[in-house]
Amino acid sequence: MQDHLVEEFTAVSIAARVRSGALSPVDVVADALRRIEQRNPRINAFVRVLGERARAEAQALASHPDLSSLPLAGVPVAIKDNVEVEGEPMRDGSAATDPGPSTHDHPTVARLRAAGAIPVGLTAVPELCVWGAVDSPGVITRNPWNPDRVPGGSSGGSAAAVADGMVPIALAADGMGSIRIPSAACGVFGIKPGRGLVPAELGAHSWFGMSENGPIATTVEDAALMLSVLADDPSLAEIPESRPLRVGVAVNTASPILRVDADWARGVEQTRLVLAEAGHRTSETRVPYPPNMSAAFLRWFAGTADDAADLDPALLQPRTRWHAAIGRAVNRAGLVRSSQVDRLDARMRSFFIAYDVVLTPSLAQPPIEALPWSEKSWAANLVANVRYAPFSAMWNVLGWPAASVPVGMHPTSGTPIAVQIVAPPGGESTVLAVAAELERRQAWPRHAPV
Numbered sequence: 001m002q003d004h005l006v007e008e009f010t011a012v013s014i015a016a017r018v019r020s021g022a023l024s025p026v027d028v029v030a031d032a033l034r035r036i037e038q039r040n041p042r043i044n045a046f047v048r049v050l051g052e053r054a055r056a057e058a059q060a061l062a063s064h065p066d067l068s069s070l071p072l073a074g075v076p077v078a079i080k081d082n083v084e085v086e087g088e089p090m091r092d093g094s095a096a097t098d099p100g101p102s103t104h105d106h107p108t109v110a111r112l113r114a115a116g117a118i119p120v121g122l123t124a125v126p127e128l129c130v131w132g133a134v135d136s137p138g139v140i141t142r143n144p145w146n147p148d149r150v151p152g153g154s155s156g157g158s159a160a161a162v163a164d165g166m167v168p169i170a171l172a173a174d175g176m177g178s179i180r181i182p183s184a185a186c187g188v189f190g191i192k193p194g195r196g197l198v199p200a201e202l203g204a205h206s207w208f209g210m211s212e213n214g215p216i217a218t219t220v221e222d223a224a225l226m227l228s229v230l231a232d233d234p235s236l237a238e239i240p241e242s243r244p245l246r247v248g249v250a251v252n253t254a255s256p257i258l259r260v261d262a263d264w265a266r267g268v269e270q271t272r273l274v275l276a277e278a279g280h281r282t283s284e285t286r287v288p289y290p291p292n293m294s295a296a297f298l299r300w301f302a303g304t305a306d307d308a309a310d311l312d313p314a315l316l317q318p319r320t321r322w323h324a325a326i327g328r329a330v331n332r333a334g335l336v337r338s339s340q341v342d343r344l345d346a347r348m349r350s351f352f353i354a355y356d357v358v359l360t361p362s363l364a365q366p367p368i369e370a371l372p373w374s375e376k377s378w379a380a381n382l383v384a385n386v387r388y389a390p391f392s393a394m395w396n397v398l399g400w401p402a403a404s405v406p407v408g409m410h411p412t413s414g415t416p417i418a419v420q421i422v423a424p425p426g427g428e429s430t431v432l433a434v435a436a437e438l439e440r441r442q443a444w445p446r447h448a449p450v
Contacts, residue, residue, distance in 0.1 A: 009168065010168055010217075010218065010219050010221065010222050011072065011075045011168040011169045011217065011222040011225060011226065012219075012221050012222055012225055014028055014073075014074060014075050014168065015070070015071060015072050015073045015074065015075050015116065015225075018067060018070075018073040018074035018075075018116070019067050019068050019073045021067075023074065024058075024062055024074075025058040025059075025061045025062050025073065025074030025116075025118065026055070026058045026059055026062055028058070028074045028076060029054050029055060029057075029074070029076055029118055029120060030055065030058075032054075032076035032120050032166065032167055033049070033051055033054065033120060035165060035166045036049055036120065036121060036161075036166045036167075037049075039164050039165070039450065040161075040166065042142070042144075042147065042164075043141060043143070043144055043147065043151070043160050043164060044124060044139050044140065044141045044142065044157075045123055045124060045141060045156075045157045045160040045161040045164065045166065046078070046121040046122065046124065046157065046161065046166075047081055047091070047121075047122055047123065047124045047157070048081070048088065048089075048121060048122040049120065049121040050085075050088070050119055050120055050121055050122070051120075053087075054076070054118050054119065054120045054121075057113075057118045057119075058074065058118055061074060061116060061118065064116075067116070070115055070116030071116065071228070071229055071234070071237070072115040072116045072117040072225070072226070072229060073115075073116035074116060074118065075116065075117045075118070075168060075169065076117075076118055076120045076167045076168070077112055077117040077118065077119055077120065077167060077169050077170060077171060078119070078120065078121055078122075078123045078158055078161045078162070078166070078167045078169075078170035078171065079109060079119050079121070079123065079170070079171045080122070080123050080125060080155055080157065080158050080170070080171050080172050080173055081122040081123060081124065081125050081157070082125055082129050082154075082202060082203075083106035083109060083171070083173070083201075083213070084102035084103075084104055084105060084106040085102055085105060085106070085109055085119060085122065086101075086102055086103065086104050086105045086109075087101045087102065088101055088102060088122065089101055089102070090102050092125060092127070092128055092307075093124065093125040093126050093127045093128065093129065093134075093136060093154075094127045094128055094311070094315070094316065094317075094320070095136075095315045095316075096308070096311035096312050096313075096315035096316050097311065106199075106201065107199035107201065108171060108198065108199055108213045108230050109171070111229055111230055111232060112171065112226075112229060115229040117169075117229075120167060121161075121167075123155070123158040123160075123161055123170060124136075124139075124141045124156065124157030125153070125154045125155070125156070125157060126153050126154050126156075126373075127316065127317050127320045127374065128203075128307050128308060128320060129153075129154035129173065129175060129178060129202075129203075130154070130304050130319075130320060130323055131153050131154065131319070131373060131381055131385060132152060132154070132181055132368075132384070132385040132388070132389050133150040133152075133153050133156070133368060133370070133371075133373045133384070133385075134150065134151065134153045134154065134156035134157055135370075135371075135372055135373055135374050136374055137372070137374060137375065140370050140371070140372060141157055141160060141370075142160070142370045143160065143163075143186060143367060143370065143415055143448075144160055144163045144164040144186060144447075144448035145163070145187060145414055145416060145448045146413060146414040146415050147370065148369060149185070149366065149367045149368065149369060149370055149413060149415055150185065150367045150368055150369070150370050151163070151182050151185050151367065152181040152182030152183070152184065152185035152186065152389070153178060153182060154173070154175070154178040154182075155170075155172035155173060155174070155178045155179055155181075155190075155216065156182045156185075156186075158170035158171065158182065158216050159172070159182030159183055159185065159186040159188055159216050160182070160186055162186070162188050162216050162217060162218060163186035163188050163218075163447060163448050164448055164450070165446075165447040165448075165450065168217065168218060168222060169215055169216065169217045169223070170215070170217075171213065171215070171216075171230075172190060172213070172215070172216045173200075173202055173211055173212065173213045174192040174211065174212050174213075174214060174392075174396065175202070175206075175207045175210050175211035175300070175396060176207075176210065176296060176300055176392060176393040176396050177389055177391070177392025177393060177396070178211075179191065179192045179212075179214050179216060179404070180192060180362055180392050180402060180403065180404035180420060181362070181363065181392060181404075182216070183362070183403075183404040183406075183418065184362035184363050184404040184406075184416065184417075184418035184420075185363070185366075185367040185415060185416070186415075186416065186448070187406045187409075187415070187416030187418070187444060187445065188216055188217065188218055188406065188446075189216070189217055189218065189219065189220055189222075189223050189403065189404065189405060189406065189435060189439075190214065190215065190216040190217075190223070190403065190404050191214050191215060191223055191227060191401065191402070191403035191404075191428070191431060191432070191435075192212050192392075192395070192396070192401060192402050193212055193213075193214050193227060193230075193401055193428055194212075194400055194401040194425050194427070194428060195209060195212065195399025195400075195425075196399075197212075197231045197233075197401075197428065198212060198213050198214060198227070198230040198231050199213065199230075200212055200213060203303065203306070203307040204303070204306035204307050204309070205303070205306065206303075207299050207300065207303030207304075207396075208299040208302070209399060210296070210299050210300075210303070210393075210396040210397060210399075211303075211396070212396075212399075213230060214227065214230065215227050215230065218446040218447065219439065219446065220239065220432055220435045220436040220439050221239065221436070223432070224236055224237050224238075224239050224432050225237045227428065227432075235429075236428060236429065236432075239429070239432050239433055239436045240429055240430075240432075241433065242278070242280075242430075242433040242434055242436070242437045243433075244279045244280055244281065245280045245281070245356040245357055245430070245434065246281050246283075246354065246355045246356045246357075247272070247275055247280045247281065247282045247283070247356070247357055247358070247359055248282075248283060248285040248287075248354065248355035248357070248358040248359065249269075249282055249283065249284050249285065249358075249359045250285050250287045250358060250359070250360050251268050251360065251361060252286045252287060252289075253289070253364060253390050254289035254290070254292075254293050254394070255390070258364055258387065258390050259364065259365075260361060260364045260365075261364060261365045261410075263408075263410050263411060263412075263417060264361045264362075264363060264364060264365070264366075264410075264417055265361065267361065267407045267408050267417040267418070267419060268359060268360065268361050268419055270407065270408070271405075271407050271419045271438065271442075272359065274438060274441050274442055275359075275434070275437075275438075277441075278437060278441065282359075285354075285355070285358070287351070287358065288347060288348075288351050289394065290343075290344060290347065293393060293394065294335075294340070295340035295341060295344055295397045296393040296394060296396065296397050298330050298335050298336050298340075299397065300323075300327075300393075301323060301324075301327035301330045302327040302328075302330040302335070302336050303327065304323050304324050304327045305323075305324045305325075305326075305327025305328045305330070305331055306327070306331070308320065308324040308327075317374050317375075318377070318378070319373075319374065319376065319377065319378040319381050322377075323378060340397075341397055341398065344394070344397060344398060345398055348394075348398060348400075348424075349424065352424050356423070356427075357422060357423045357427070357430060357431065357434055358421075358422045358423075359419055359420070359421060359422075360419065360420045360422070361391055361418075361419060361420065362391060362392075362404040362405075362418035362420045363389055363391065363418070364387065364388055364389070364390055364391065365388040366388070366410050366413035366415050367388065367413070367415055368384050368388055391420055392420065395422055399425070400422060400423065400424060400425055400427070401422070401423050401425070401426075401427050402420055402421065402423075402431070403420070403421050403431045403432075403435055404418045404419070404420055405418055405419050405420075405421060405435045405438050405439070406418050407419050407438070407442065407444070416444070419438075421434050421435060
């Protein structure tokens with residue numbers, strides 16, 4: 001296929017052309033694999049490429065008796081390496097995990113396959129998906145816009161693969177921002193669905209219900225289509241027209257010691273103006289974050305401890321050993337309590353009485369430098385992560401839908417700027433509608449320059 005034609009393809013377009021017979025899934029997958037071969041060495045988005053297997057699946061799909069029934073017919077998809085793919089190892093970024101092949105597909109992977117998508121590779125994650133930068137000893141996953149910066153985490157490999165144009169969509173997961181943080185860092189669209197919409201089944205218990213699986217894509221339409229497949233709800237693919245909404249606009253953080261970069265704050269203000277011009281009622285506000293974010297941190301620590309419970313500690317990275325050790329202490333003390341979520345939920349429902357959606361920065365700072373973070377101390381990792389990505393975790397504790405939408409470029413780091421859109425439970429379609437309106441009014445570049 002010709003490069004200039006393929007560059008225009010989205011998941012929606014690829015699937016439509018495969019269903020019509022205008023494109024062969026064999027050619028689509030071959031092109032994706034060629035791109036991965038050419039581009040992945042620069043950024044290390046993939047840890048495993050499923051070359052021959054993907055080609056065989058594409059060949060089988062070409063003779064499918066009813067391609068017209070497949071919403072993602074022939075679409076190459078990257079899979080985050082923290083869910084099972086039958087016949088492939090799931091290493092979760094760690095030398096301590098089982099190197100043997102998985103015996104089944106995770107429900108999200110099974111739904112993608114059933115919809116006609118073809119997994120072409122597994123994407124890089126930090127160890128046990130704990131951190132906001134992706135690297136393992138000797139290998140650093142880099143941001144396609146600026147390789148000296150990280151692509152965010154923990155779904156950094158998935159976001160980088162989409163932003164670099166290797167695949168149109170990728171499966172990601174979000175425990176404390178792990179879809180929204182890398183989507184923001186890489187200038188793509190990612191949505192964390194609300195709790196229970198998409199099968200989670202991540203690790204021991206999905207970090208006490210904080211973690212969700214969801215899509216990363218270059219367009220809102222692609223993400224909506226993929227979300228509809230993951231949720232087994234075709235209606236989610238139909239993005240409604242955005243009615244006039246009450247939009248709260250907040251740049252405050254949960255702590256006065258966390259500084260928001262001026263350009264990221266300006267990105268929120270510029271987006272507010274766009275929404276106001278579109279007829280939405282926008283008003284500045286302050287999100288009433290709790291005095292501390294212990295509900296999120298305690299679940300992060302304790303969830304990691306439970307995920308690492310059956311692993312050999314000697315094979316874990318030192319930062320992860322510390323993190324899990326703190327988590328075991330949290331579990332012994334019984335510090336993770338449902339009442340923490342209940343209080344926070346009541347607080348935010350009261351706040352949202354005045355708003356349909358709330359707009360915040362996706363990040364407080366540009367993505368951090370691409371360094372061997374896996375070799376640095378637990379404290380260094382913790383401080384770096386919290387400083388640049390403080391806006392996402394609370395919505396994981398609550399289980400509310402939230403998305404990251406690109407809105408510009410940072411003049412110093414050369415990486416994208418993005419805003420976060422949050423809605424109450426059941427608000428995925430509202431989030432998608434606002435994001436699609438922003439995409440129409442201030443379209444973003446779909447891929448980093450090659």
